[in-house]
Amino acid sequence: MSAPLKALDGTPDLTALMTDLGAGARRAARVLALASGEQKDAALAAMAASIRASAKEILAANAEDVAEAKANGSSSAFVDRLALTESRINAMADGIDVVRAIKDPVGIVTESWTRPNGMTIERVRVPLGVVGVIFESRPNVAADAGALCLKSGNAVILRGGSDSFRSCRAIHQCLVEGLRKAGLPEESIALVPTRDRAAVGLMLGGLNGAIDVIVPRGGKNLVARVQDEARVPVFAHLEGVNHVYVDKAASLDMAKTIVLNAKMRRPGVCGAAETLLIDKAAAETQLKPLVMMLLDAGCEVRGGDDIQRADPRVKPVTDEDWATEYEDAIISAKLVNGVDDALAHIARYGSHHTDAIVTEDAAIAEKFLNEVDSAIVLHNASTQFADGGEFGFGAEIGIATGKFHARGPVGAEQLTSFKYRVRGTGQTRP
Amino acid sequence: MSAPLKALDGTPDLTALMTDLGAGARRAARVLALASGEQKDAALAAMAASIRASAKEILAANAEDVAEAKANGSSSAFVDRLALTESRINAMADGIDVVRAIKDPVGIVTESWTRPNGMTIERVRVPLGVVGVIFESRPNVAADAGALCLKSGNAVILRGGSDSFRSCRAIHQCLVEGLRKAGLPEESIALVPTRDRAAVGLMLGGLNGAIDVIVPRGGKNLVARVQDEARVPVFAHLEGVNHVYVDKAASLDMAKTIVLNAKMRRPGVCGAAETLLIDKAAAETQLKPLVMMLLDAGCEVRGGDDIQRADPRVKPVTDEDWATEYEDAIISAKLVNGVDDALAHIARYGSHHTDAIVTEDAAIAEKFLNEVDSAIVLHNASTQFADGGEFGFGAEIGIATGKFHARGPVGAEQLTSFKYRVRGTGQTRP
Structure with a gap:
């Protein structure tokens, strides 16, 4: 006992x-x-x-x-x-x-x-x-x-x-x-x-x-x-203000599937999307279907005048929304001028957790994958994959957004450090 | 300008x-x-x-x-x-x-x-x-x-x-x-x-x-x-209280070369040895030659009665010595009961920087390499190899003894973090 x-x-x-x-x-x-x-x-x-x-x-x-x-x-x-x-x-x-x-x-x-x-x-x-x-x-x-x-x-x-x-x-x-x-x-x-x-x-x-x-x-x-x-290192993330950027070269079907999953699969998890960024160049064809789909699924959508014009159910957005993790069926939405504008928005408001791009343009996808400074950056996949189990780690103790030691899902391997073992045959330093 | x-x-x-x-x-x-x-x-x-x-x-x-x-x-x-x-x-x-x-x-x-x-x-x-x-x-x-x-x-x-x-x-x-x-x-x-x-x-x-x-x-x-x-992470080592353990199965020639280099090549660097641990089982053959060699090379040796008996020039050691980084041509010396006693001494007094064993016994060497909790552990090589250049890193900004992120020599690679890039074809999470 x-x-x-x-x-x-x-x-x-x-x-x-x-x-x-x-x-x-x-x-x-x-x-x-x-x-x-x-x-x-x-x-x-x-x-x-x-x-x-x-x-x-x-x-x-x-x-x-x-x-x-x-x-x-x-x-x-x-x-x-x-x-x-x-x-x-x-x-x-x-x-x-x-x-x-x-x-x-x-x-x-x-x-x-x-x-x-x-x-x-x-x-x-x-x-x-x-x-x-x-x-x-x-x-x-x-x-x-x-x-x-x-x-x-x-x-x-x-x-x-x-x-x-x-x-x-x-x-x-x-x-x-x-x-x-x-x-x-x-x-x-x-x-x-x-x-x-x-x-x-x-x-x-x-x-x-x-x-x-x-x-x-x-x-x-x-x-x-x-x-x-804490006076010792901490593995944690404070919040996941995660973005899905739908590029002008996105397939609308894929964008709909990914956005719906990223927000609505489980709106309260840290990998849920909180902000939808849509490329202005494709607003004509993509804005209305994406916004209507979210509203029809029971998600509140908040946006500026341009988003509100897409559907009367859209509510006004405040500057505070862009930095908010709703942990609920609410999403903020914004039109941006292409990938550079999306990157600037994410750099300003993101929490370095998980962000995704939907596009069929390989060069724009690579740019996004390289330039977003987050623990996890995805191309054509849902932000809700931010999870140790989904990464194949078997289990996780949490997700970290710091840059030291462990970043992203913290599994068994991330709970280790390392040392150097040196084997010689009598070597001395000159 | x-x-x-x-x-x-x-x-x-x-x-x-x-x-x-x-x-x-x-x-x-x-x-x-x-x-x-x-x-x-x-x-x-x-x-x-x-x-x-x-x-x-x-x-x-x-x-x-x-x-x-x-x-x-x-x-x-x-x-x-x-x-x-x-x-x-x-x-x-x-x-x-x-x-x-x-x-x-x-x-x-x-x-x-x-x-x-x-x-x-x-x-x-x-x-x-x-x-x-x-x-x-x-x-x-x-x-x-x-x-x-x-x-x-x-x-x-x-x-x-x-x-x-x-x-x-x-x-x-x-x-x-x-x-x-x-x-x-x-x-x-x-x-x-x-x-x-x-x-x-x-x-x-x-x-x-x-x-x-x-x-x-x-x-x-x-x-x-x-x-x-500091309220941010620090890459540093406070001190290098480094040990050389000379096992009973050590070659005396190799032990002499390594101990002399580990202490005297540059006594003031952080990779210099500060304590010499000698296996009691080989004291008869190894103690006197090692101590005399150090003294003859101009190194002050401090030890207990058993060490002092090896040479009248040996000075008495205090408990404080075992935890001291001399940064000078001084070394403390001690007889230990085999590798387990050496491991216990290092665990108690060491600074998790760099420690070495000299032995021809492969099993004892592996035990030492596995069990010493230091950034760098060496077998049959000098502690003065604790250096980014000697590790092949080209250059280093310092040596770290923390367990997070960077440990040992901090080179260009250790000044990086990582992120995950995920590439999909429309995957959503079930």
Whole structure:
């Protein structure tokens, strides 16, 4: 059994508790960095089995969280994110199996070369160390993040939303059981054992150097706070103000399919399109069909006079709209003077997340792919492909828009660093 | 001609000046990111030519700096770092030619794959953006860093030591002339046009998001301040507390050659060895010859009783020694119980920079290469190979010991990020 769990609220010495947690994770990280892929996979298999076997206990813990949230007057959307069902629990276990199937990134030699003096130099992947994951109401993040960090040889400190505390604790017990069964340190996956919100501030300070990177999973307020306060690197994106530019050389059919999918497949995900840019040179044939299609699909369209003329249902746009991630069935639309004007609009208002062009003109497509400064730039495909699973990474811990280390979907490979291994036969430097 | 240079001291509105500098660098970065390799190389060639042609002006400016430093009572070591000669100026120009010969890292596709739905995904190198370089007395850093940043498509803001202000300004004029001749924005390489020390603090704040990464070049005080205060990523190493472990299965001849080179080739560089660990199992045959060799070569050796017994010249060691980078002809020495004890010592006292093992036992070598958590780990080769040139990178802007993005020598490639280019034929996400 794991150590007795601390009380839900009130911790006499939070700093000491969190420092211990950090030191334990750091110790575990040293073991995990050298653990074999087989041992890590055995732990993942045991974790998934434990989650499936403990469905009843997890649901009971979750029911308490849900009851408390309802008593506190939480919104139904909030309760929906919090609530677990048998199928959601199965999906969690399946997700761990997916992570298990990913290729172990640790120890992979990505480059090697021989110097004129005969020394060989290898660049080899090593884990980052200790990942701090700060998330909100969805308890499944505990399982997803725990599994992905373990696969990549990292220890992880999980800090779930206080509203999902009991659910996370029940899931965490399954993860620890998996670690134990595989003979890996239980401290490899730590859960902050208190709802005291001050724990987040301590994690952002790095716990005396114990935390190497912070991954915030949640709404804009959380991400903004983490980006602002963290004293360690952060893998995150604040928002996805994503564009689809429909060029004059676009096929109208393809443009319709892609725009509809990019906005309406799931309007709330970070890869959803927020702004439609249409080439003035093709406005005559493309503007009206695209705008009508969106309106007919239940999407609010906002635009200037030229867009409003296409359909009386179009609402006026303000300058603020261009920088807004709606997270809803709303899109802003604008006519632009060709690809250069589209590029200028994206440079001014975009969030460096994901942007797409629809065109049959290969030269214009290449220009767009080269010049848009975003983590993901697509030609003739939907922005909703911004996802680690869709990229073939198996799973992701999030999407990053920074330019350092990890950019775009953050999968197992992106949770590694590297070192150089040099093999000589007695070489010295002249 | 470039804009008139600001007065040496006192700037009425430093914040406005630095913000303008940042905005200009950001504008230039957008142009540089799309500049061809040919255009960047043309600028580099013109820069080197201009430095060679302006040797007289650079020497005159440098003479003023040197005179001021001497009048201020600077040490002779300081004046030596500051002083330029004709041969040092030629070396600066030659260094730019070396950077020109490096392969352009921008636009290189490092990975590409096709998804089951037919989309192709490419990972392509792009510049980081704007690099801030903060350095001390050596004026040649202006040329080295300016050239490497340009090669990698980055704009750079250079802030040299106030003592080398006039020298840096003269060198900077040559760099700007090269940019102008190649038709690249003069703002691509900016020099902070004032000696006001508050400029450093503003750079560490990122200049309203204009600076993407800071590279400090100088002593430990500078690096520590930058690591502590910077609100943007930093590529740096605070110190190199590097180890050579001589295993019981080492060839004594090879151990002697490597240890002597690792410590004494240049005792002050960051790749110099600071601690010698000797396997107890071979102390009988190896301890005395290694210690005597170092002492005879003029190196002070510090150790415990067991080491002191090898030679009366050995001085006592304190616990502080194990964590000290001497930057001098001093080494601490210790007997350890085999590779595991050596690994434990390195984990406790090392600085994750560069460590080496000497052994003929392949299994022990592999264990050491895998388990030491340092940027560079060597088998049967000197720690003084910790250098971008020796790695074949052509040039480096420094060595990093962080685990994010760049680790080890930071060359042109490490000054890039990446983005994903996705090419489809109308794919939407189910």
